[in-house]
Amino acid sequence: MAEEKKYTTVSIPTPLFEKIQTKIKDTGFTSVSDYVTFVLREILAHSNDKEAFSEEDEKKVKDRLKSLGYLD
Amino acid sequence: MKVMVVGLDCAAPVIMFDKLRDYLPNITKLTQEGIYGKLRSCDPPITIPAWMVMATGRSPGELGLYGFRSRVGNSYNQIKIPTSRDIKFDTVWEILGRRNKRSIIVAVPPTYPPKPIPGIMVSDFLTPDKEKEFTYPPGFKNEIMRDFPDYQFDVKFRKPEKEKIITEIHQMSDTRFKLVEKILKEKQWDFFFMVEIGIDRIHHAFWRYIDKDHHLYEDNPEMKDKFIAYFKMVDSHIGKIVDSMDDDTVLLIVSDHGAKGMSGAFAINQWLIREGYLVTQDEHVKQGASLDDLKVDWSRTKAWAWGGYYARIFLNVKGRESEGVIDPKDVKKELETLKQKLKEIKGPNGEHWNTIVFEPEEKYEIVNGDRSDLFVYLDDLNWRAAGTLGYESDYMFENDTGPDDAVHDYDGIYIMFRKNRKIGKNIDSSIFRVAPTILELYNVRKKYGIKGEPMEGIDYVR
Numbered sequence: 293m294a295e296e297k298k299y300t301t302v303s304i305p306t307p308l309f310e311k312i313q314t315k316i317k318d319t320g321f322t323s324v325s326d327y328v329t330f331v332l333r334e335i336l337a338h339s340n341d342k343e344a345f346s347e348e349d350e351k352k353v354k355d356r357l358k359s360l361g362y363l364d
Numbered sequence: 365m366k367v368m369v370v371g372l373d374c375a376a377p378v379i380m381f382d383k384l385r386d387y388l389p390n391i392t393k394l395t396q397e398g399i400y401g402k403l404r405s406c407d408p409p410i411t412i413p414a415w416m417v418m419a420t421g422r423s424p425g426e427l428g429l430y431g432f433r434s435r436v437g438n439s440y441n442q443i444k445i446p447t448s449r450d451i452k453f454d455t456v457w458e459i460l461g462r463r464n465k466r467s468i469i470v471a472v473p474p475t476y477p478p479k480p481i482p483g484i485m486v487s488d489f490l491t492p493d494k495e496k497e498f499t500y501p502p503g504f505k506n507e508i509m510r511d512f513p514d515y516q517f518d519v520k521f522r523k524p525e526k527e528k529i530i531t532e533i534h535q536m537s538d539t540r541f542k543l544v545e546k547i548l549k550e551k552q553w554d555f556f557f558m559v560e561i562g563i564d565r566i567h568h569a570f571w572r573y574i575d576k577d578h579h580l581y582e583d584n585p586e587m588k589d590k591f592i593a594y595f596k597m598v599d600s601h602i603g604k605i606v607d608s609m610d611d612d613t614v615l616l617i618v619s620d621h622g623a624k625g626m627s628g629a630f631a632i633n634q635w636l637i638r639e640g641y642l643v644t645q646d647e648h649v650k651q652g653a654s655l656d657d658l659k660v661d662w663s664r665t666k667a668w669a670w671g672g673y674y675a676r677i678f679l680n681v682k683g684r685e686s687e688g689v690i691d692p693k694d695v696k697k698e699l700e701t702l703k704q705k706l707k708e709i710k711g712p713n714g715e716h717w718n719t720i721v722f723e724p725e726e727k728y729e730i731v732n733g734d735r736s737d738l739f740v741y742l743d744d745l746n747w748r749a750a751g752t753l754g755y756e757s758d759y760m761f762e763n764d765t766g767p768d769d770a771v772h773d774y775d776g777i778y779i780m781f782r783k784n785r786k787i788g789k790n791i792d793s794s795i796f797r798v799a800p801t802i803l804e805l806y807n808v809r810k811k812y813g814i815k816g817e818p819m820e821g822i823d824y825v826r
Contacts, residue, residue, distance in 0.1 A: 344447035344448070344449050350444070352492045352493060355520075363432065363672075364654045364655070364670060
């Protein structure tokens with residue numbers, strides 16, 4: 293049996309809903325919900341949930357701070 | 365009502381209101397028509413934590429931020445660089461965001477990695493590089509890269525290439541202001557907060573060309589002209605920002621701390637060795653070695669220090685540090701003795717120094733995070749502290765870690781201005797008043813309950 297999909301409702305302003313409705317007309321999106329879900333997933337995919345700095349990132353910043361006299 | 369904050373890192377009253385006054389027509393006009401004065405920074409008067417003191421109204425102690433590095437746990441040599449995730453209190457833009465205000469935040473330290481915001485966030489000079497996601501929403505980065513491919517977070521100092529550095533700083537700041545002007549034209553906002561780091565870099569690397577009293581003063585007309593040209597560029601951008609504003613917007617130009625000529629650098633760890641506080645087993649110490657490079661005998665070490673524009677001294681306490689030697693019941697006594705010795709340090713020619721030493725608890729009501737046991741302002745900040753070792757003398761007339769002509773000073777600047785109000789007042793204020801001022805201008809200060817009072821002159825621009 294396929295896993296049951298769970299959905300919930302978020303509110304968006306009606307004018308925005310209508311704007312999206314117009315925008316997705318004749319596109320691959322079948323509904324405003326589809327479009328909104330897609331866009332939000334895209335944005336979240338960019339967010340960095342890991343450590344703020346990787347080891348390499350931290351080294352870059354430290355080297356710069358050293359050259360500026362902030363670190364010994 | 366809208367508020368636009370233009371942060372000029374390290375902008376100093378002596379430069380902005382005095383020495384370069386005649387070269388800065390826009391800034392001078394703002395001081396004549398608005399309210400201006402010195403803005404007392406926090407302690408320590410350092411970029412990190414000062415901008416977040418401004419953005420949250422909290423003290424460095426409460427923020428748990430004391431500089432560009434924080435100690436990890438009670439370790440001897442593990443450090444971390446603060447990021448946006450270390451800010452545990454609401455910033456003014458978060459408070460305003462919850463009240464449906466759209467904010468645009470550009471380069472306020474530390475805002476990397478950028479947090480989601482109703483508006484736009486571009487992270488600060490502690491961003492590792494342009495490959496990273498440095499904007500919120502993430503797509504805004506593409507707009508920056510398309511329109512300003514040379515956008516830079518910061519510069520890297522390389523000792524012999526002074527002319528190249530000043531050109532790089534000039535371009536970096538010019539580009540960031542152009543980005544801000546483009547955003548002002550194209551995006552909707554209720555609150556704007558930008559910080560330009562270039563002034564700090566210019567002061568540190570080029571102060572000797574404009575200060576005849578500096579021990580490294582160089583009469584170099586070409587470099588002096590470049591120094592002035594940099595400030596003229598900043599001034600012309602401020603003119604453009606003012607032009608774009610309506611009369612329902614309050615402009616707040618602020619700096620996080622001031623600057624003054626650096627007298628020299630004092631090798632604080634060498635001094636601790638000689639005073640018997642720090643014990644190393646190295647026979648020969650290479651000049652410029654950091655403590656991490658040495659074989660420190662922690663079982664016989666009572667204290668060690670970090671350098672910077674102020675010194676942080678840590679005690680090696682039993683039960684706290686892994687090889688602690690000071691009994692916790694003796695800490696108070698040890699601190700008092702060490703404070704006294706630090707205050708007695710004299711200058712290179714035996715002259716009196718006004719060295720300020722304090723424990724964080726003496727300065728802040730709340731002390732969070734990994735604080736050092738002592739904060740030391742050598743000769744009232746005129747001398748920076750070098751944490752490195754291996755020098756013939758403790759006194760160096762150049763910085764240990766790169767070119768540096770300037771140290772930080774307690775007083776930065778502020779100008780508060782609203783179009784069509786002729787005010788013309790000079791009233792000194794404090795960095796702790798900036799966040800309350802911003803919230804008061806949106807009428808949310810009391811509802812939110814932020815600590816502190818708005819600036820003394822706020823009624824003139826309301």
